[in-house]
Amino acid sequence: MTRRLRTAIVVLAALVLAAGGPARAVEDPPPFGFVGAEVQPVALAEAQALGMEAPRGVFVRDLVPWGPAYRAGLRRGDVLLDYAGVSITGLQHLVSLVQGSRPEDAVPIARRRLGQEQSLSLTLIDYPPGWSVRTEATAVLPRLGLTLAALTPRMRERAGIRWGSTGLLVTEVEPESPAAVLGLEAGELVVAADRERLIDPAAAEFALAEADVLLVEGRRGFRLVVLDAGAEPLPPPVMAAGVSWQAVPGLGLVVLDVAHRTPGAAAGLAAGDLVTAIEGADGLPDADTALALAITPARLSVEGLDDAAPRMVALSPQPSLNLAEAVALIEPLGAAVASLTPPMRDSFTLRPSTRGVVVTSAVPGGRAAEAGLRPGLVIVAVNQRFVERPGDVSEELSAAMAQSAAEAVLLIEGAQGFRIVGLPLKDKAPVAPTPNLLQWQGEPAE
Known part of the structure; x- marks a missing residue:
């Protein structure tokens, strides 16, 4: 971005704020601890499919890999049976249990996976920035042709933003504006400007005016947007150790996305993390360094968006999967599926962190269609097996x-994220309606 454009935006922002300005987005974190999991009810047929006589607990359908639940050992598709030593009878019961806990509490939990029940312990943390925005607020940036809104629960639902995502929601991009030229689209999230996390639209006006790079989350996942149209384009991201890495000259390696069940997730890496050094290596890490992480163990110096100081992270290597290009019709499913090769990811606009098999077509009236499966959806696990x-x-x-x-x-x-569905295996079997989802971080249902 040129200095003249930055100055113009700062002046404009100052004028808007002096005239009264937009309402500020206020975070209102609850007093109880943050778990970092999204759950949904367990239906009778789903419980029986997993070897239970009756529904117990709740399904874990998503987690943040840096959160307490994932670090404790919970995984997507698990059934969470107990919390704080109490058997969970439903969503509201779980909410009441969580509301009785506080950050730094060590909470015993129990989960069921693949027919086995296991006791675990998680340590709660404070609510992270961006997870408890309650006040509606909007900022209009005429010079960029961009309108941003605070990501409240209502805005998240209206825009179909997946659970776990934070940032400022792009609600409007004027045609042929600088924002449009940069590739920003309505429905995306501007997560950070340089190393500053964005939560409040009013504060973002100044942050965007001074930033060189934006971290943006869209349908394909995360990407960096360079605001200076005359700058050299960034090299393509590199996938290694379950992490999508973006090399930024003069800065280091930025984490764009992290796949579950990979070394990157085990290390607690998150989108926006910056690797500035690798133990035993000279200079800033670059794209070649990222490629080497697929085969070489390393200790990384990492700066998170919310970290007060760098932390050291041990990262193990993970070779890439050799996946065939073929599409296969699965008769019991009533759909054709394919492994997630690069062409398939591109064809269906899938994130680099997505794992599983993609539905390429569904037989009309077949079991997959009856369960709501359609082309582009990804089957991550069947009966808790990935x-x-x-x-x-x-x-x-x-x-x-x-x-x-x-x-x-x-x-x-x-x-829009993850969900668990029951696939009927008997002809003309009725599909039970999916109960309302509670997007749970320990908050009461609305």
């Missing part, structure tokens, strides 16, 4: 049908 290839799906469904199960439990990822 899948990577079409054959994995076929094997798990065949095993369920051999046991005369009425349903199989599918963990699905779409553009």
